[in-house]
Amino acid sequence: MSRTPKSHPHSRMGQKPPKINDLKATLKRVWTYIAGQRKRFVLVMLMVVISSTLSLVGPYVLGVAVDRVIAKVETTTLFQLFLGLAAIYIFQMVTLILQNYWMIGISQHTVYTIRNHLFAHLQKLSLSYFQKQQHGELMSRLTNDMENVSRTLNSSIIQFTTSILTLVGTIGMMVWLSPVLTLLTLTIVPILIFGMKWITKRTSVYFKDQQKHLGDMNGYIEESLSGHSIIKLFSREKETIDQFNEKNEQLKRAGYWAQTYTGFIPKLMNMLNNVSFAIIVGAGGYLAVQGSISVGVIVTFTTYSRQFTRPLNDLANQFNMILSAVAGAERVFQVMDEEPEKTEKEEESLQLVKGDVRFESVSFSYESDQATLQGITLHAKPGETVALVGPTGAGKTTIISLLLRFYDPDSGRILIDGKDTKRVNRESLREQMAVVLQDSFLFEKSIRENIRYGRLGATDEEVEQAAREANAHSFICKLPNGYDTVLQSSGSSISQGQRQLLSIARAMVKDPSILILDEATSSIDTLTEMKINDALKTLMKGRTSFVIAHRLNTIYQADQIIVLQNGSIIERGTHDELVEQNGFYRSLVDVQFGQQAVD
Numbered sequence: 001m002s003r004t005p006k007s008h009p010h011s012r013m014g015q016k017p018p019k020i021n022d023l024k025a026t027l028k029r030v031w032t033y034i035a036g037q038r039k040r041f042v043l044v045m046l047m048v049v050i051s052s053t054l055s056l057v058g059p060y061v062l063g064v065a066v067d068r069v070i071a072k073v074e075t076t077t078l079f080q081l082f083l084g085l086a087a088i089y090i091f092q093m094v095t096l097i098l099q100n101y102w103m104i105g106i107s108q109h110t111v112y113t114i115r116n117h118l119f120a121h122l123q124k125l126s127l128s129y130f131q132k133q134q135h136g137e138l139m140s141r142l143t144n145d146m147e148n149v150s151r152t153l154n155s156s157i158i159q160f161t162t163s164i165l166t167l168v169g170t171i172g173m174m175v176w177l178s179p180v181l182t183l184l185t186l187t188i189v190p191i192l193i194f195g196m197k198w199i200t201k202r203t204s205v206y207f208k209d210q211q212k213h214l215g216d217m218n219g220y221i222e223e224s225l226s227g228h229s230i231i232k233l234f235s236r237e238k239e240t241i242d243q244f245n246e247k248n249e250q251l252k253r254a255g256y257w258a259q260t261y262t263g264f265i266p267k268l269m270n271m272l273n274n275v276s277f278a279i280i281v282g283a284g285g286y287l288a289v290q291g292s293i294s295v296g297v298i299v300t301f302t303t304y305s306r307q308f309t310r311p312l313n314d315l316a317n318q319f320n321m322i323l324s325a326v327a328g329a330e331r332v333f334q335v336m337d338e339e340p341e342k343t344e345k346e347e348e349s350l351q352l353v354k355g356d357v358r359f360e361s362v363s364f365s366y367e368s369d370q371a372t373l374q375g376i377t378l379h380a381k382p383g384e385t386v387a388l389v390g391p392t393g394a395g396k397t398t399i400i401s402l403l404l405r406f407y408d409p410d411s412g413r414i415l416i417d418g419k420d421t422k423r424v425n426r427e428s429l430r431e432q433m434a435v436v437l438q439d440s441f442l443f444e445k446s447i448r449e450n451i452r453y454g455r456l457g458a459t460d461e462e463v464e465q466a467a468r469e470a471n472a473h474s475f476i477c478k479l480p481n482g483y484d485t486v487l488q489s490s491g492s493s494i495s496q497g498q499r500q501l502l503s504i505a506r507a508m509v510k511d512p513s514i515l516i517l518d519e520a521t522s523s524i525d526t527l528t529e530m531k532i533n534d535a536l537k538t539l540m541k542g543r544t545s546f547v548i549a550h551r552l553n554t555i556y557q558a559d560q561i562i563v564l565q566n567g568s569i570i571e572r573g574t575h576d577e578l579v580e581q582n583g584f585y586r587s588l589v590d591v592q593f594g595q596q597a598v599d
């Protein structure tokens with residue numbers, strides 16, 4: 001699974017712009033998050049207006065001062081004018097600092113709230129949603145997309161508003177001071193627009209290319225890291241490096257051209273600034289000699305001309321940034337709009353159960369056109385062990401998934417202590433069950449915390465007791481930090497057998513009435529296997545257990561064996577009864593464990 005790469009600031013150019021209607025709806029939705037901080041927002045906008053106005057007043061005062069110097073007015077007035085100018089620039093700086101400070105507060109609080117909502121919503125989504133979704137892609141929505149929204153809120157709202165105000169204000173002031181000189185200065189605008197269009201058309205192609213190659217390379221890195229042991233086993237290091245180099249080369253090429261074209265932007269801006277400077281000085285000088293404008297106006301114009309080329313460039317950039325953040329926000333809202341696990345109106349909480357489990361003519365299908373389970377009927381009395389047996393794809397895991405209410409049956413009922421699970425709240429239902437899988441997930445936390453995950457209220461003594469019963473205590477004590485040993489990424493620092501012992505201890509601490517076991521098929525050394533079997537036996541004592549069975553000894557001891565094929569129960573009974581029947585189970589046992597093991 002390739003994780004979406006961290007977005008490059010320019011990668012936004014590669015994103016598909018949202019449609020106008022979506023854009024409006026998404027902006028409205030983002031606004032609902034900002035609206036809670038309306039006061040701060042109004043303050044920010046006020047600061048933006050003040051700082052933009054001050055940026056117009058400054059050059060004007062400078063021009064007036066120059067005219068006064070030429071007119072040889074007394075130095076006190078001149079001194080006052082320069083003091084005023086200094087005050088304007090200091091005040092402008094203060095407003096800029098304040099607007100930034102408040103806006104950062106708004107954006108951080110907004111993304112914090114959205115992130116919290118998104119994460120909480122993810123916890124409510126059904127298993128089938130996660131099965132359909134790439135995990136790396138989901139992670140990217142929580143991180144990259146949110147970062148994109150945050151970055152845009154931090155800077156773009158202020159810059160966008162400032163750019164518009166400055167642009168309109170500057171042109172207004174220029175027209176007021178000298179319409180002729182304004183017209184002459186504005187001649188560079190078409191060149192600017194044409195030039196920018198030419199550059200962005202090329203950069204967007206190369207940035208898109210760069211993103212594609214970056215994603216490709218990230219996927220390759222992820223794959224070769226997770227498959228590193230296979231690479232070593234087959235001595236494929238050289239081929240792996242060669243393939244990586246090829247991808248790296250493609251990325252370098254795309255990056256080279258993207259950066260080359262981007263590099264043209266400041267050069268174009270610089271050239272146009274110089275051209276407009278020359279126009280103002282040349283044409284302005286001519287007009288001044290003619291007496292239609294003052295030298296002060298020329299000075300003011302030179303500053304203004306810079307002030308309007310910059311916002312023009314900024315506006316184009318900010319617009320791209322905003323569009324890409326909206327696209328990011330849309331992806332986040334898409335997840336939030338996913339329906340959470342369906343709940344019935346009158347769900348009750350399941351209290352401590354005895355563990356009586358009934359399936360009554362249960363049918364279910366993942367895809368509407370293909371039945372996965374058909375008419376499953378079974379009854380497990382409290383404390384009984386039910387072994388589910390059958391070829392791969394027969395529907396064993398699906399039965400367990402229905403029992404855990406990851407899915408609800410299409411027809412039929414599942415009853416626990418006589419209560420239809422559809423009417424029972426999922427959390428309280430799962431509270432009554434513990435699951436020990438072949439490859440149980442362990443967190444990057446201490447062993448103690450991993451066992452306590454079964455019941456957060458368990459004391460240290462209870463955790464140790466569970467570990468003892470699970471035959472895990474002795475190996476834990478041999479670890480340098482004992483129960484405080486922190487497991488490395490999903491528990492890879494301990495052996496597979498030890499991981500299973502820990503997951504048994506975790507189930508032990510939970511003390512459930514119903515137990516679900518997916519037995520390990522992988523070969524574990526005999527001693528560990530004995531320890532696991534022994535621990536499982538202790539765990540299963542007095543609990544209703546459903547075992548997806550692979551080992552003969554569990555099947556021998558099961559009160560019932562349910563044999564599944566193509567989603568239906570084809571045989572049921574004890575081991576001896578089924579062997580006696582000489583049917584499918586018998587042939588399955590013969591094939592799996594060899595004739596001798598059965599006879």
Ligand SMILES: Nc1ncnc2c1ncn2[C@@H]1O[C@H](COP(=O)(O)OP(=O)(O)OP(=O)(O)O)[C@@H](O)[C@H]1O
Nearest residue numbers: 131366367372390391392393394395396397398399
């Ligand atoms: N999430 C899913 N979406 C669609 N089909 C699925 C899904 N999970 C399982 N199936 C299909 O349902 C059928 C039963 O699968 P299930 O996992 O229950 O079999 P199983 O008996 O547990 O197999 P195994 O012994 O290999 O684990 C299979 O055909 C499988 O392809």
